[in-house]
Amino acid sequence: MTQEPDAHPPVHNQETFVAWLKAMLERRGYAGIGSQRRFAKDSGLSQATLSRALQRSGTPNVQTLETLSQALRVPLPELLVRAGVIRQQDLDALRRVAPEPLTTEQAAAELGITSPDGVAAFDRTVRGLRATEPNQPDSTTTRPPQ
Numbered sequence: 023m024t025q026e027p028d029a030h031p032p033v034h035n036q037e038t039f040v041a042w043l044k045a046m047l048e049r050r051g052y053a054g055i056g057s058q059r060r061f062a063k064d065s066g067l068s069q070a071t072l073s074r075a076l077q078r079s080g081t082p083n084v085q086t087l088e089t090l091s092q093a094l095r096v097p098l099p100e101l102l103v104r105a106g107v108i109r110q111q112d113l114d115a116l117r118r119v120a121p122e123p124l125t126t127e128q129a130a131a132e133l134g135i136t137s138p139d140g141v142a143a144f145d146r147t148v149r150g151l152r153a154t155e156p157n158q159p160d161s162t163t164t165r166p167p168q
Contacts (some may be wrong), residue, residue: 033107036078042104043075046094065093083103095134 032038047053052061058076062069067089075082075090087105091098102108115146124132130144 032110034104034105034110036040036081039081039105040076040078043090046096061093065089067093081107120152 029081047061047112049058052058058072059069061067065072066084071082071086073079075086082105084102084107087107087123088098090096091101092100099108099113103110103113126145126148127141129148130136131143133144135141135144
């Protein structure tokens with residue numbers, strides 16, 4: 023069964039981004055008194071920057087969105103869509119362009135594996151799996167995401 027494109031894709035704007043961001047902060051354990059200050063400290067954002075993002079004072083800049091992406095463990099492209107910087111259909115169109123293969127380090131980062139030990143273990147696992155595939159050269163790249 024094929025899935026038809028959504029005739030009315032969700033609208034992502036400042037209001038929906040702020041609601042989503044607040045929900046993500048709560049989901050990550052940043053709820054209650056002092057939670058914004060604690061998240062700002064943990065993420066490396068200034069309290070003023072986080073406060074502006076949570077008070078609908080304009081779309082955060084890309085650097086702030088990248089920091090939020092890392093701190094919340096949400097892929098940056100999803101965050102860009104949620105913030106209304108790029109539309110989902112435009113992102114989907116970009117993904118249809120033949121991408122370069124991912125390195126194991128990039129794949130690990132996309133999966134939220136960021137510690138050096140975790141990345142090394144992920145790399146060993148990928149190399150082991152690739153070794154079981156016929157006619158596969160030992161490489162540090164994976165197939166492009168689908």
